[in-house]
Amino acid sequence: MLEVNGITKSFGGLKAVDGVSLSVKQGSLVSLIGPNGAGKTTFFALITGFHRPDGGTVQFDGKNIMGAKPSDIAQAGMVRTFQIVQPFAGQTVRENIAVGAHLRHASRRDALDRAAEVAEKVGLGDRLDMDAASLTVAGRKRLEVARALATDPKLVLFDEVLAGLNPSEIRDVIPVIRAVRDSGVTILLIEHVMQAVMQLSEYTWVLNQGRLIAEGPPRAVAADKAVIEAYLGPGMAARLSAQAKKEPAHA
Numbered sequence: 001m002l003e004v005n006g007i008t009k010s011f012g013g014l015k016a017v018d019g020v021s022l023s024v025k026q027g028s029l030v031s032l033i034g035p036n037g038a039g040k041t042t043f044f045a046l047i048t049g050f051h052r053p054d055g056g057t058v059q060f061d062g063k064n065i066m067g068a069k070p071s072d073i074a075q076a077g078m079v080r081t082f083q084i085v086q087p088f089a090g091q092t093v094r095e096n097i098a099v100g101a102h103l104r105h106a107s108r109r110d111a112l113d114r115a116a117e118v119a120e121k122v123g124l125g126d127r128l129d130m131d132a133a134s135l136t137v138a139g140r141k142r143l144e145v146a147r148a149l150a151t152d153p154k155l156v157l158f159d160e161v162l163a164g165l166n167p168s169e170i171r172d173v174i175p176v177i178r179a180v181r182d183s184g185v186t187i188l189l190i191e192h193v194m195q196a197v198m199q200l201s202e203y204t205w206v207l208n209q210g211r212l213i214a215e216g217p218p219r220a221v222a223a224d225k226a227v228i229e230a231y232l233g234p235g236m237a238a239r240l241s242a243q244a245k246k247e248p249a250h251a
């Protein structure tokens with residue numbers, strides 16, 4: 001469904017994304033992880049038309065979408081969420097979600113009806129008429145998911161939708177993400193919350209300093225030496241393994 005080949009972007013002298021290739025199959029729930037500043041958000045911005053790549057190719061649903069505008073890419077069925085959720089102040093939850101629904105529904109009435117359906121799916125059904133600015137952080141995350149879903153995407157890119165949530169809120173939102181996939185939407189997540197990556201995703205790619213350093217099922221990737229060192233620093237994989245030998249886990 002999504003085929004990215006050798007995509008590259010520099011900011012001044014910094015290669016933020018350096019020759020990244022990956023492919024996402026229809027119906028999958030997969031993830032992109034990596035330490036702060038690894039290039040994950042830039043990668044999302046490149047494939048959804050918010051930044052223009054310096055090189056590489058992006059195909060979505062069999063079509064070349066390199067250089068296309070974000071609105072055209074959304075129309076084709078790929079949308080992203082944003083890390084910092086900014087609801088349109090002074091508008092209700094329903095009106096905020098309807099902004100997404102307008103991509104497919106020209107009439108105000110239809111967009112508002114679609115917004116109500118989507119709100120129900122993400123657990124905001126009882127907050128439709130509330131001012132969106134008064135939602136809690138967890139509510140705003142649900143709103144961001146809803147705005148993306150209201151565009152009726154084929155593939156949605158979630159950028160850290162669990163960041164800033166407490167463990168019980170994370171437990172509540174994980175089933176929402178799974179339900180989105182079960183409704184037929186393909187998902188690529190950027191996520192720092194490893195618990196969620198482990199529970200949700202079938203396959204993960206690890207980005208570090210703009211380059212992919214590992215890929216595979218999340219459990220295998222989390223045990224990979226290069227991945228541990230990218231997160232914790234050089235030499236940490238050996239230190240952790242020596243420590244584990246000294247202090248065997250209790251049976």
Ligand SMILES: Nc1ncnc2c1ncn2[C@@H]1O[C@H](COP(=O)(O)OP(=O)(O)OP(=O)(O)O)[C@@H](O)[C@H]1O
Pocket residue numbers: 011014016034035036037038039040041042043
């Ligand atoms: N518009 C920009 N101009 C200049 N440098 C940028 C720009 N956007 C990102 N960068 C730099 O590119 C690198 C990758 O940033 P990016 O935000 O993609 O990383 P990330 O993996 O999403 O990080 P985080 O997990 O902290 O969100 C960083 O060094 C960042 O400072």
